[in-house]
Amino acid sequence: MKVLKFGGSSVANSENIQKVLAIVAKESKKQKIAVVVSAFGKTTNKLLAAANIALEDISAAKQILETIKELHYQIIDALISEDKATVSKEITYLFDRLNAIYEGIFLLQELSNKTLAKVSSFGERLSSFIIANAAKELFDAAHKDSSDLIITNNDYLNAQVNFKITNKNITSFFEENKHLVTVLGGFISSNVEGEITTLGRGGSDFSASIYAAALNATELQIWTDVPGMFTANPRVVKQAYPISEISYEEAMELSHFGAKVLYPPTIQPALRKEIPIRIKNTFDPETAGTLICKNPNNSDGVKGISHIEDISLITLEGGGMIGIPGFSKRLFETLSLQKINVVFITQASSEHSICVGVYENDAPKAKELLDETFSIEIERKKIKPIIVENDLAIIAVVGESMKNHQGLSGQMFSALGRNNVNIRAIAQGSSEKNISAVINKYDAKKALNTLHEQFFEEKTKQLNLFVTGVGNVGERFLAQLQQQKKFLKENLKLNIRVIGIANSRKMAFNNDGINLNNWKEALEKGEPTTLESFHKKVKESNHRNSVFIDNTANQQVSEVYEKYLRDSISVVTCNKIACASSFNNYKTLKQVSRKYNASFLFETNVGAGLPIIDTLKNLINSGDSVHKIQAVLSGSLNFVFNNFNANSTFHDVVAAAQKEGYTEPDPKIDLSGVDVARKILILARESGYQLELADIENNAFLPEDSLKTTNNDDFYASLTKNEAHFQNIFKEANDKDCRLKYVAEFVDGKANVGLQHIPSDHPFYNLEGSDNIVLFFTDRYPENPLIIKGAGAGADVTASGIFADVIRIANK
Secondary structure (H helix, E strand, O other), rough: OOOEEEEOOOOHHHHHHHHHHHHHHHHHHHOEEEEEEOOOHHHHHHHHHHHHHHHHOHHHHHHHHHHHHHHHHHHHHHOOOOOHHHHHHHHHHHHHHHHHHHHHHHOOOOOOHHHHHHHHHHHHHHHHHHHHHHHHHHHHOEEEHHOOEEEEEOOOOOEOOOHHHHEEEEEEEHHHHHOEEEEOOOOEEOOOOOOOEOOOOOOHHHHHHHHHOOOOOOEEEEEEOOOOOOOOOOOOOOOEEEEEEEEHHHHHHHHHOOOOOHHHHHHHHHHHHOOOEEEEEOOOOOOOOOEOOOOOOOOOOOOOOEEEEEEEEEEEHHHHHOEEEOHHHHHHHHHOOOOEEEEEEEEEEOEEEEEEEEEHHHHHHHHHHHHHHOOOHHHOOOOOOEEEEEEEEEEEEEEEOHHHHHHOHHHHHHHHHHHHEEEEEEOOOOOOOOEEEEEEHHHHHHHHHHHHHHHHOOOOOEEEEEEEEEHHHHHHHHHHHHHHHHHHHHHHEEEEEEEEEEOOOOOOOOOOOOOOOOOHHHHOOOOEOHHHHHHHHHHHHOOOOOOEEEEEOOHHHHOOHHHHOOOOEEEEEEEOOOOOOOHHHHHHHHHHHHHHOOOOOOOOOOOOOOHHHHHHHHHHHHOOOEEEEEEEEEHHHHHHHHHHHOOHHHHHHHHHHHOOOOOOOOHHHHHOHHHHHHHHHHHHOOOOOOOOOOHOEEEOOOOOHOOOOOOOOHHHHHHHHHHHHHHHHHHHHOOOOOEEEEEEEEOEEEEEEEEEEEOEEEEEOOOOEEEEEEEEEEEOOOOOOOEEEEEEEOHHHHHHHHHHHHHHHHHH
C-alpha cells in the first residue's frame, strides 16, 4: 500500500485537482492507495484571518467566508456531475456551521485555541470530502475524516499524537475498508473527548507520515509544486537542482533549516519504520523527484544548503559563568517553560558565553524572561545583561558524508569570507552532518549563492560586474565580453554577468544580468545617476564576486574606490588618477584591498593591454629589485611623433590621434607629459619606491600658452599658432638622424619624462605606430634588460587589458 499526500498548491483549483485525480488513478492500478489532501489553496489562512476579523467586524469576516465558499462551489461544479446535489448539501451544511462559529466569536468576543482549531479544521474537511466525491466518479474511492482516526492530547493548535490509539484506529479502519482509494484530510485530529485538534505547521505532511507508518506502506509520496528537495532554495539560487536521493537525517536537517518542501516532524514516523519518502511534482509527474531513504546511493559530501531568516541571537555572557554549574540548565529551562523554540546553540569552550538562536518575534519576550532569571547575577556584575542581536539568518550546509571529506568547513568559511559575509556564530555537531553559521539576514542570498557555487556548480564561478564609463573603452569592453561569453563558460568555467552600467547621465541595473546585445537601450531607459547612487545600488544588490570597473579618466570616480573595496567589492580601472594620487592614498587603497580581500587591479594604467604591471609584480614578488626603468609609455605621443614631419602639421596629427582613440578626451593630458609622468610614477611605486607626482621631473615640449589653455578648442588653436615651434623640434632631431620619442626614465629613486633624440642604434628608434616599450634593469637583468613591447594605446587594447584583469580576479 502507498500513501500519497497532495499539498495546497496541488489542490488549489479544479484544473489542478484533475491532475491529482489522474495521478491517483494511475497509482491505484498497482495497489491500494491512501490519499491525504490539504485545504484548497490558501483556504486555511483565510479561515483563520476571518476568525480574527470576526472579533471586530462580523460583516468583513462573512465576506471572506463568501470568497471561500465561491471557490469550493466552483470546484464542485467543475468536477462533480453524478451526485452534485448531495455533495453541495454537505458543503452548505459545513459552511453554515462555520458561519455560526464566526457569529459566536463576534457575540462572545472570544477566540480561544480550541475555537481556532475548529475553524482551521474546515479547510481539510471541505477539500477531502469534495475530492473524494470527485474521485468516486472515476474509480473506486471513499472518504474518511482523519479526526476519527488520529487521536492527540489537548494541545489544540499543535497537538501531540497518541500513537498507540491512533495506530490501532488506522489499522482497524483499513483492514475493514475494501475501497481501492481512501481520501483523508490532513492536518486535523481530535482528542479523546472527540474535540477537534490540529497537528500544527506541516500537519498535512505529518498526517500522511502517520498513516504510512501505521499501515507499513511501501512508500510515502509527498506531491507538491516542485520536483523534489533542491540543493538550495531555487527561488534564491537559480542554479539549484533537485537532489535525486537523500537520507532521512539529511532531509531532517535541511527541512529544519528552512527547506519548506518538507517539515521535520513529517519524517519521524516514516523514519522509525524506514519507509521511503518520495517528493514529487504534481505538475510534472513523470520526473523522478527526490527519494528519502535509509541508504541513498549518492552519498558524497555536501547534499544541500538551507537557511532560516528572521532569527535573533541571544547571548548570555560573563566571567561569573566559568566553572559554575547550572547556567545552561536555567537558560534552556526558562525558554522551554514559555515554549520559546531554540533553533541554534553554541557555547564557548571557556564557558564564558552561551549563544542561542530564536525566532525574531520571540526575542523580546526571551530577553525579558532571561534578564529576570539571571537578575541577581546581572546585578552583582557576574554576567552582562542579556544581549540580543536581530536581523540575522542561519545558513546550514548539510551532508551525512561530510565527515569523510577533509576541509569542507574551511571551504565554507573561506568562500563566505571572500564575499564579505560576516559570521556571528558557528555550530557543528560531532556527527558532522551539519555546519551552521549565523549571518546578517541581508547577506543570506549572497551566502546561499556563494556556497552553492562552491559545492555544487562544478567549479563554475560567477562574476558580477558593475561598469561605469561606456565610451570608447567601455563600449569595446562590453563587446569583447559578449563575444567571449560562451568561450569563458565552456573553457574557463566562468559566468560573467554585467549587473549595472552607468555613464555620466544615467545608470541601469538588472540583477539577472543586462543583455549586452541591447545595453544601450537599457541605459537610455535607466534612471539618473550620481557616484553615490550608483555605489548605493551596487551595495544593495549584494552580489557575490562583485567587481566595480572604471573605464573613465574622471578624478571623482577614482575617489570612490575605497568605498567599494571596504565593501569587499573588487576594483578594476584604467583610470590612472588614483594610483598616481598622493602616496598615502595609493598605500591606503592597497591596504584596504588586502584587509577586505578585494582585488585592486590597474594593469591598463601603464601600457593599455600590455602585461607591464603584472610582469613587474612578478619580479618584485620573486625577490628581484628594480634599479632602472626606461620606457616609451605614451601610445598617443608615439603615434604623434611617428606621424609628424615637415609635410604635416602638428595640429592635424594630434587631431588624428584623438580621432583614433589614442589620447585622453583632453589631449593636453597626454601632450603635457602628465599622463606619462603618472605612468612612470606608478611603475616606481610598484617597484617599491615612495614617490609623489611632484617628484617627477617633467621636461615639457609644449609652449606655455598651450599648457595654460582650459578647453580643447583653445588648445588646438594654440597648436596651430605654434606650428613653427613644433617644426623646429622636428628639424633639430631630423638633422641629427634621430627620431623624437617621449621617454620616461626612473634611475635609483629619481624619475623624469621628456622628449629625447633617439639614435638609430637605440631599442626605441624603430618603435612604430602607437606602440609602447619598457626596459626593466634589475638584479637579474643588469645589462640586458627585460623588454616588454607592443600596442600601448587604443580602445580595443585597453578594453582587453580591463578584460584580463577581470579574468585575474576570477582565477584568484
